[in-house]
Amino acid sequence: MRNPPPLSRGGAGGGDQTATHIQSSNEFLTPKHSTEHPPPTPPSGEGGEIRFQSIVDDSTPITQRYKLTLAYDGSAYHGWQKQEPPDGEPLPTVAGVVEQAIIHTLAQPINLVGASRTDTGVHALGQSAHFDAVSRVPVERLAHAINSRLPDDIEVRSAEIADPGFDAIRGAIEKQYRYRIFNSSRRPLDRRNYVYHCWHNLDIDRMNEAAQKLVGTHDFEGLSAAGHGRTSTVRTVFACHAEKHTQLDEIHIVVRGDGFLYNMVRILSGTLLDVGRGRFGPDVADRILATADRREAGPTLPPTGLWLEWIRY
Numbered sequence: 001m002r003n004p005p006p007l008s009r010g011g012a013g014g015g016d017q018t019a020t021h022i023q024s025s026n027e028f029l030t031p032k033h034s035t036e037h038p039p040p041t042p043p044s045g046e047g048g049e050i051r052f053q054s055i056v057d058d059s060t061p062i063t064q065r066y067k068l069t070l071a072y073d074g075s076a077y078h079g080w081q082k083q084e085p086p087d088g089e090p091l092p093t094v095a096g097v098v099e100q101a102i103i104h105t106l107a108q109p110i111n112l113v114g115a116s117r118t119d120t121g122v123h124a125l126g127q128s129a130h131f132d133a134v135s136r137v138p139v140e141r142l143a144h145a146i147n148s149r150l151p152d153d154i155e156v157r158s159a160e161i162a163d164p165g166f167d168a169i170r171g172a173i174e175k176q177y178r179y180r181i182f183n184s185s186r187r188p189l190d191r192r193n194y195v196y197h198c199w200h201n202l203d204i205d206r207m208n209e210a211a212q213k214l215v216g217t218h219d220f221e222g223l224s225a226a227g228h229g230r231t232s233t234v235r236t237v238f239a240c241h242a243e244k245h246t247q248l249d250e251i252h253i254v255v256r257g258d259g260f261l262y263n264m265v266r267i268l269s270g271t272l273l274d275v276g277r278g279r280f281g282p283d284v285a286d287r288i289l290a291t292a293d294r295r296e297a298g299p300t301l302p303p304t305g306l307w308l309e310w311i312r313y
Contacts, residue, residue, distance in 0.1 A: 063134050064134075066132075066162060067160050067168070068098075068131075068156050069126055070156055071154075074118060074119075077094050078093050079120045080093060080114050080124075080127065081095055094154060097151065098150065099112040101146050101149040102131060102133070105145045106133050110133050112130075112131045114127060114169075116175065121302070121304055122303045122306045122307075124308040125310070126308065126310035127311070128172070128311045130167065139161050143159040175257065175260065176310050177309065178254050178307045179196070180194065180252055180305045181197075181251045182249060182250055183198055183202055184197075195250065195304065198273060202251055209275075210272055211242060211253070211272055213285035215238070215239060218234065218237070219292055221261075223264050223267045224264050225261075225263040226294070233261060236257055266302075267297050270297070270298035271284065272298070275298075279298075280298065284296065
């Protein structure tokens with residue numbers, strides 16, 4: 001992580017209380033005394049230097065920024081981002097549930113900011129988020145404390161104190177997604193919420209030929225859904241490939257980049273799947289990048305097979 005300029009140590013009244021405490025402590029560090037009762041000789045260190053012992057409580061809680069790494073099964077949630085309709089009850093979302101767990105753990109309001117707005121039904125193994133709080137819970141126990149208030153389908157995998165300027169969204173430089181395709185005539189009964197089922201034979205070599213054409217910095221508008229809301233559709237894909245997991249009867253599409261447009265990974269995966277089926281040739285990737293035409297690409301695959309694996313800062 002970068003080291004941006006530190007934030008103010010105030011917040012929640014912490015700044016004023018800390019200043020008052022230090023000021024009153026300084027009065028004890030320079031005690032008044034009369035000439036009749038001279039002060040005792042303070043202890044000396046090596047070389048004769050005088051050492052004073054401060055009584056300032058260094059453990060006084062201050063506002064700090066915390067970084068969480070989370071995993072979740074997105075099947076029961078309307079995505080990551082909090083959704084609070086003005087005329088109805090809030091929808092169940094991952095961020096909403098985690099934020100409430102933190103509020104109850106620390107007994108104070110917080111605002112949880114997530115790095116990636118995963119859609120309804122999308123899963124994560126390495127989502128990142130940050131929040132600011134004054135906490136008396138030791139950071140090494142914070143993940144356990146929050147998890148004790150979370151349902152079984154969400155887990156805080158780690159909690160750490162971040163630099164004051166750390167931003168889970170703007171600080172991300174690289175993300176990796178994985179799309180899991182169950183490629184068999186059988187039904188994936190034990191993992192139907194975590195894979196996409198395709199019973200057609202897939203040519204993985206053709207899929208990889210098309211995938212390599214997508215690596216680099218390009219305008220990916222042809223692989224994004226309408227209404228993505230971004231001023232720029234240029235992104236950099238660092239790596240993209242399909243890999244076969246024979247024992248699982250699965251083919252995984254793995255894509256790593258600096259950021260992704262709305263539904264980009266699911267449309268990219270649908271396009272590579274159609275290449276593997278023989279509906280498109282590998283050169284379809286060239287046409288999509290050249291025309292930026294969504295109609296040239298394959299379908300948007302369902303969210304069930306999509307996994308956010310990790311985010312790097």
